[in-house]
Amino acid sequence: MASYRYERDIDPADLVPEAPRQYTRREKWKNWWDYNLKWVILAVVCVLALVLFLGQATSNTTPDYNVALVSPYAPTEETVTALQERLAQYGTDLNGDGKVTVTVNTYIIDYSDDKAEDYLDIATATKLAGDFSTGTSSVFILYDPAGFEQSTSALRYLDGTLPELDNDSDWWNMVYRWTDCPVLAGLDVDADFSDYYVGVRGVWDEDIAKALAGSDEFWQALTAGAVSTVEAEG
Numbered sequence: 001m002a003s004y005r006y007e008r009d010i011d012p013a014d015l016v017p018e019a020p021r022q023y024t025r026r027e028k029w030k031n032w033w034d035y036n037l038k039w040v041i042l043a044v045v046c047v048l049a050l051v052l053f054l055g056q057a058t059s060n061t062t063p064d065y066n067v068a069l070v071s072p073y074a075p076t077e078e079t080v081t082a083l084q085e086r087l088a089q090y091g092t093d094l095n096g097d098g099k100v101t102v103t104v105n106t107y108i109i110d111y112s113d114d115k116a117e118d119y120l121d122i123a124t125a126t127k128l129a130g131d132f133s134t135g136t137s138s139v140f141i142l143y144d145p146a147g148f149e150q151s152t153s154a155l156r157y158l159d160g161t162l163p164e165l166d167n168d169s170d171w172w173n174m175v176y177r178w179t180d181c182p183v184l185a186g187l188d189v190d191a192d193f194s195d196y197y198v199g200v201r202g203v204w205d206e207d208i209a210k211a212l213a214g215s216d217e218f219w220q221a222l223t224a225g226a227v228s229t230v231e232a233e234g
Helices: 004-008 025-058 075-091 116-117 123-133 145-152 207-211 215-222
Strands: 063-070 101-106 139-141 174-175 197-200
Touching: 004 123, 063 075, 075 101, 075 215, 101 123, 139 145, 139 215, 145 197, 197 215
Parallel strands: 063 101, 063 139
Antiparallel strands: 139 197, 174 197
């Protein structure tokens, strides 16, 4: 039993538990990345090895453009195929193989789930992290642009400028609605993208800039004539 003197000398303020620290979105992403780095590296190595093997086996060249579809809803194979074919009409042959090809990479993530920001499914998180680190996708088709930008800080502004570090919460200045873009709204695909948005990746690194060379012209072609109707929330 504690002595009276011990109990008397206790400051009541010392008994109040400290409030848990609230981490920023970048700190949360960094913590996740640090914890899973070895798995990400292993997965990326395995994927690259598989891609190299398949590339040698089939003699296929890399696509001219990669587009990421980030949504809580998985698209059908028919939708992905249709998107790839329709989007390719607005690109150029960057790799010199005589045709224009677009690959749509799908990432099924629900940012409305509280766990999604901190505990992303390891497979999807690894794929998306690998996409960012290698400079794979340039254009992003997003169901939840606010959640995406809050978790990744990957987009640039529509005027081409880059947001400052930890000062990119105005996601509405980084995306068009799908329906804002005459080209995209006119695509003949077997899916309704009217609730989706499109944004383009920001480039802060020279190696990523090289990997995405030529993609800006593709983005401009897809968003030709677009006028944003996206507004700040609240």
